[in-house]
Amino acid sequence: MNTTKQTLKFLFNSILAFVAFILVYIVFGFLFSKIAVNEEVSQSQKQEIEIFIKTNGVHTDIIVPIKNEIKDWSSEIQFQHTKSKDSIMNYLAFGWGDKGFYLDTPEWSDLKVSTALKAATGLSTTAMHTTFYNTIAENSSCKKIKISKENYKKMTAYISNSFKRDLNQNIEWISGHSYAKNDAFYNAIGSYSLFKTCNSWANSTLKESNQKAAFWTPYDGGIFCHYN
Numbered sequence: 298m299n300t301t302k303q304t305l306k307f308l309f310n311s312i313l314a315f316v317a318f319i320l321v322y323i324v325f326g327f328l329f330s331k332i333a334v335n336e337e338v339s340q341s342q343k344q345e346i347e348i349f350i351k352t353n354g355v356h357t358d359i360i361v362p363i364k365n366e367i368k369d370w371s372s373e374i375q376f377q378h379t380k381s382k383d384s385i386m387n388y389l390a391f392g393w394g395d396k397g398f399y400l401d402t403p404e405w406s407d408l409k410v411s412t413a414l415k416a417a418t419g420l421s422t423t424a425m426h427t428t429f430y431n432t433i434a435e436n437s438s439c440k441k442i443k444i445s446k447e448n449y450k451k452m453t454a455y456i457s458n459s460f461k462r463d464l465n466q467n468i469e470w471i472s473g474h475s476y477a478k479n480d481a482f483y484n485a486i487g488s489y490s491l492f493k494t495c496n497s498w499a500n501s502t503l504k505e506s507n508q509k510a511a512f513w514t515p516y517d518g519g520i521f522c523h524y525n
Contacts, residue, residue: 322491322515330519332512334504344443348452350499350524351390351439352517357499358390358426359456360433367446368453373460374427374481378470381478386429391456393498395489396424399482400474423489424471425460428480440524442508452506459498461486496520 338344346367349360363370363386376384435441444452460468461484469484487493494515503510503520511519 326513326515326519330511330514330516330522333509333523334512335507335509336523338507338509344445346444346446346449348442348444348449349388349433349435349439350442350503350520351433352521354438355517356392356394357496357517357520358392358428359452359499359502360388360390360430360439361449361452361456363387363389363429367449373457373468374483375470376429378472378481379429379479380475383429383479386431386479388430388433390426390428390430391459391502392426392428392495393423393459393485393487394426394495396422396484398489399424399426400471421489423485423487425483425485426476426480427483428477430479440521442524444506444508448506448508452502452508455502455505459485459487491515 346362346365348362351358351360361368361370370389371384374389376382376386433439433441462468471482471484474482487498489495492515496517496519497513497515499517500510500514500520509523511523514520
């Protein structure tokens with residue numbers, strides 16, 4: 298009887314602790330999302346390169362020109378890696394995230410408990426999802442940002458350094474995986490967790506390039522609230 302009571306007490310306390318953690322996580326995620334950094338973007342440099350931030354309602358992508366005088370992404374993110382192999386494209390989107398979610402969970406109904414636990418605890422590997430676009434339509438879920446060449450260099454460096462590379466410093470294409478005709482996956486560095494999500498990576502990309510961002514956010518809304 299005492300053993301049963303102790304077991305029930307342990308389970309109750311564990312559930313209570315889990316609920317308390319989730320509540321604290323939600324509250325701090327909301328509060329830290331509202332704290333702005335780089336709010337006064339320097340105007341001492343000419344803001345001449347257009348980039349975009351785009352959300353699907355959950356996940357944020359950073360969208361940049363495929364090629365300009367600073368960076369030619371097509372030399373690494375190849376059109377041949379997509380199903381369409383269409384080279385008539387002008388923009389490239391980057392989204393860092395949990396590899397299990399990306400490759401094994403095309404729909405929420407496909408989500409496994411093991412995948413969710415690994416993602417939440419930082420035990421799984423990560424991937425970069427890239428998508429080619431011909432044109433970008435600016436709307437409530439896609440915001441245009443103009444940045445300087447110097448800050449764009451910082452942005453491209455941060456994105457580039459998020460890829461896992463082989464011994465020859467080539468990025469590692471994950472063959473046979475895509476969502477549609479113009480996207481591809483690559484191995485990335487780092488571990489996904491509740492504290493480093495796909496959105497916090499996008500937020501860090503903006504921070505590193507001196508753009509408006511949240512102090513920290515696990516949510517897409519924590520980024521977009523600073524651009525509305």
